Amino acid sequence: MLEVKDVYKRFGGLEALKGVSFCVNKGELIGLIGPNGAGKTTLFNVISGILKPEKGIIKFKGIDIVGLKPYEIARLGIGRTFQLSRPLMDMTLLDNVVVACIYGGRKRVGLKEARSIALEKLRLVGLADKAHLTPKSLTLLERKILEISRALALDPELLLLDEPLSGLSPREIDMHVSLIKRIREDLGVTVIWIEHVMRAIMGAVDRVIVLHQGAKIAEGSPREVAKDSNVIKAYLGEEYAKG
Amino acid sequence: MIYALRELRSKFKSGIKNPLFIFVILLALLPLALQEPYLLYVATLVLIYIVIAVSWNILAESGQFSLGHAAFFGIGAYTSTLLYKYFLVNPLLGMPFSALTSCALALLMGVICLPLREFYLAIATLALSEVLRTIVIMLPEITGGAVGLGIPPLFGGNRVLNYYLMLAIAVIALSTLYAVRRSKLYLALVTLRCDEVVASSIGINPVKYRLYAFLLSALFPGLCGGFFSFYVGFIDPFSVFNIEISIAPQIMSVLGGIYTFWGPIIGALIIEPVKEFLRISMPTGYLVVYGIIMILCIRFLPRGIMEALKAYTGMSEAVPVGGRKCSR
Numbered sequence: 001m002l003e004v005k006d007v008y009k010r011f012g013g014l015e016a017l018k019g020v021s022f023c024v025n026k027g028e029l030i031g032l033i034g035p036n037g038a039g040k041t042t043l044f045n046v047i048s049g050i051l052k053p054e055k056g057i058i059k060f061k062g063i064d065i066v067g068l069k070p071y072e073i074a075r076l077g078i079g080r081t082f083q084l085s086r087p088l089m090d091m092t093l094l095d096n097v098v099v100a101c102i103y104g105g106r107k108r109v110g111l112k113e114a115r116s117i118a119l120e121k122l123r124l125v126g127l128a129d130k131a132h133l134t135p136k137s138l139t140l141l142e143r144k145i146l147e148i149s150r151a152l153a154l155d156p157e158l159l160l161l162d163e164p165l166s167g168l169s170p171r172e173i174d175m176h177v178s179l180i181k182r183i184r185e186d187l188g189v190t191v192i193w194i195e196h197v198m199r200a201i202m203g204a205v206d207r208v209i210v211l212h213q214g215a216k217i218a219e220g221s222p223r224e225v226a227k228d229s230n231v232i233k234a235y236l237g238e239e240y241a242k243g
Numbered sequence: 244m245i246y247a248l249r250e251l252r253s254k255f256k257s258g259i260k261n262p263l264f265i266f267v268i269l270l271a272l273l274p275l276a277l278q279e280p281y282l283l284y285v286a287t288l289v290l291i292y293i294v295i296a297v298s299w300n301i302l303a304e305s306g307q308f309s310l311g312h313a314a315f316f317g318i319g320a321y322t323s324t325l326l327y328k329y330f331l332v333n334p335l336l337g338m339p340f341s342a343l344t345s346c347a348l349a350l351l352m353g354v355i356c357l358p359l360r361e362f363y364l365a366i367a368t369l370a371l372s373e374v375l376r377t378i379v380i381m382l383p384e385i386t387g388g389a390v391g392l393g394i395p396p397l398f399g400g401n402r403v404l405n406y407y408l409m410l411a412i413a414v415i416a417l418s419t420l421y422a423v424r425r426s427k428l429y430l431a432l433v434t435l436r437c438d439e440v441v442a443s444s445i446g447i448n449p450v451k452y453r454l455y456a457f458l459l460s461a462l463f464p465g466l467c468g469g470f471f472s473f474y475v476g477f478i479d480p481f482s483v484f485n486i487e488i489s490i491a492p493q494i495m496s497v498l499g500g501i502y503t504f505w506g507p508i509i510g511a512l513i514i515e516p517v518k519e520f521l522r523i524s525m526p527t528g529y530l531v532v533y534g535i536i537m538i539l540c541i542r543f544l545p546r547g548i549m550e551a552l553k554a555y556t557g558m559s560e561a562v563p564v565g566g567r568k569c570s571r
Contacts, residue, residue: 070443071446088437090436090502099447105446
């Protein structure tokens, strides 16, 4: 479904991505890990069109999406969330989702229809009774859920989650992980998930891709990756022991 | 058929309760109360400023701040004037062309300003309106230059008829922008203001919708300009490309409540009369008042009178775009 081939991205003298390649199959839940500065978020920004790679091919459903604008990529069916959650603060929760439904959804809908779809989406994640509040009154977890709900309003086939668990308490982490699992299982959405909370991600994903200094150093099942000497050398050793 | 009629009736009934409808009725009755021509003149100016302020605010809603709305007003004014002077186009026919040239200018301005945000954008719009004024001054053979042009006033200068014409323009402008605020277009504009990166991540083309905001925001000020030159029967670059016309809508919006429909209207209703009456006693005194209002507002009431009203009446801060809450 998603094919990333030999992608390069540099910021001035820093090579953020040095020839990253991988494939994602339909329905997979992929973990993307790596130490800070490994290029994970850069990779997301390249896939979602916010950054343009210097070199490389990114194919989504067989279409080369390099050079497309972010809104075009969103309409093709790639939804995303952001590392620091970014709800639309001046709008109600409902409008947060409605606007995504109208402009990013693959079906053309009017305002009225979009409202009922959006309310349904909010009900799905348990935010329906706050639909007419603004995100200012939400907790961090609720903001993150709202962001996911907004991305889901696009009816995406691929969802990119950028550190959905950062800043959450252990109990919130469990709740959020089960939501992410449900998105894959109930909605059949393919998910790529950047995470630092190893305990959570290693138990949930099908496959892990490890980035280090802009290059892919390992790929495989969580079990294989955890044993990989390169990964342990790069960072998993310390971090996993802590987790 | 009967069903359609019934629906029409219920629409009409709910329309009567609409605050905008009541407001327009009050404005229509105003000339009965204001017998003094000067007061009616001020009332007409208030209408013009209401339209400009509400238009300015719709651009602000998309996160773009203009310091150059006088450019739209001015180009509208010169369009209807020059059409009359060189082609003898009836001013009433010329006014739609004022709106058109104003939109064309907005498109140009929007395209030039696309890479700019916030105060860089504001400065660029200011510069553009100043450039236009200079161009008009430098083409005296066509525009009359700095001296200006005299034209026969509309309706022989009848204040009441002119007031009603301006009211008609205001009704078109306000109802259009009122409808826009209830449309999905408005959602896209507010999304752009909140977060442009998020907007494009959910399928909104920022370039397209920023331009739409510019067009919407320029349309009616251009029309007002087209009216204004024939209202006063004279046009010169200093009065129509006046920076005052660019600054007033911001003060009005901030005082009344920026990002709301009624805020700019309330602001214009308060500020324009105060300014006019101050102008008689001390010619530039209104600038002092502007300054004081601005400082007090930013310090104590950053979201204006509307915010205070909402807090007072206990209305919830968030009203969905449809205006009414949808059922669960």
